[in-house]
Amino acid sequence: MSNKPDLALALELLKNPKYPRTAKYDPEWLVGLDMGCPTFWLLERLCEAMELRPGMRVLDLGCGKAGGSIFLAKEYGLQVWAADLWISPNENWQRIRDAGLEAHVFPIRAEANKLPFAEQFFDAVIAVNSLFFFGTDDVYLRHHLVNIVKPGGQFGIVVPGFYNEFQGDLPATVPDHLKVYWESCMLYTWHSAEWWRRHWLKTNQVEVELADNFPDNEGYQTYLDWERIIRYKEKLAEDDAGRNITFVRLVARRRT
Numbered sequence: 521m522s523n524k525p526d527l528a529l530a531l532e533l534l535k536n537p538k539y540p541r542t543a544k545y546d547p548e549w550l551v552g553l554d555m556g557c558p559t560f561w562l563l564e565r566l567c568e569a570m571e572l573r574p575g576m577r578v579l580d581l582g583c584g585k586a587g588g589s590i591f592l593a594k595e596y597g598l599q600v601w602a603a604d605l606w607i608s609p610n611e612n613w614q615r616i617r618d619a620g621l622e623a624h625v626f627p628i629r630a631e632a633n634k635l636p637f638a639e640q641f642f643d644a645v646i647a648v649n650s651l652f653f654f655g656t657d658d659v660y661l662r663h664h665l666v667n668i669v670k671p672g673g674q675f676g677i678v679v680p681g682f683y684n685e686f687q688g689d690l691p692a693t694v695p696d697h698l699k700v701y702w703e704s705c706m707l708y709t710w711h712s713a714e715w716w717r718r719h720w721l722k723t724n725q726v727e728v729e730l731a732d733n734f735p736d737n738e739g740y741q742t743y744l745d746w747e748r749i750i751r752y753k754e755k756l757a758e759d760d761a762g763r764n765i766t767f768v769r770l771v772a773r774r775r776t
């Protein structure tokens with residue numbers, strides 16, 4: 521839930537030279553695609569840690585309004601399947617056409633537990649701010665995701681999470697200032713980078729190349745900046761003041 525976005529702040533922050541690719545886009549367009557996170561900043565840093573080459577087939581899993589899919593096609597020359605459950609492919613197709621990317625981005629309605637793709641179809645799967653809805657299931661990677669990527673292909677994941685797992689019995693041990701968000705933001709599916717690393721490694725399907733909170737505290741800072749730009753009613757990052765909340769980045773490769 522949010523009030524009207526702060527467009528003046530968006531203009532200021534989205535032209536940040538630290539994110540030269542994102543800075544090329546119209547801040548108002550970026551803000552209009554919001555579904556809870558600064559997709560473009562996160563994607564820019566995620567892709568730096570991946571090996572992406574023009575022409576690769578990539579699944580944008582839980583693509584939302586497909587802004588990230590458009591970014592991936594434009595910035596890296598990828599062919600992108602923009603798959604989502606809640607947002608209609610008709611709506612996304614309109615955006616893709618407006619961007620002139622009809623030959624590069626393909627919208628599809630898909631349920632993450634029943635992905636309609638051939639085995640080994642993709643060179644990579646990218647998922648920004650979506651995997652915590654379905655991917656915390658222990659069997660998800662093995663039973664629903666890994667097979668659609670080629671051996672040696674990559675996974676690039678961003679999820680909201682915590683620097684460290686909370687200890688003791690939950691939700692009792694959740695810090696008081698986060699208790700109000702536990703249910704509404706589904707914090708019980710949020711985890712640390714180390715949790716995700718072990719969660720995927722134990723399936724024996726992938727090598728985990730990177731599991732971190734983004735360099736230079738950007739996992740938290742981007743969360744906070746976006747929260748201010750969009751003016752969410754729930755001020756999670758502001759209330760947390762850098763203690764627990766961060767975006768988590770995971771890069772893995774299917775074993776050959």
Ligand SMILES: C[S@@+](CC[C@H](N)C(=O)[O-])C[C@H]1O[C@@H](n2cnc3c(N)ncnc32)[C@H](O)[C@@H]1O
Nearest residue numbers: 555559582583584605606631632648649650653
């Ligand atoms: C928070 S939004 C993020 C969207 C987009 N990646 C972005 O960065 O703006 C999460 C997305 O995950 C998708 N999602 C949630 N559960 C899903 C499922 N079971 N199968 C496919 N997509 C799902 C939703 O449709 C939603 O658009």
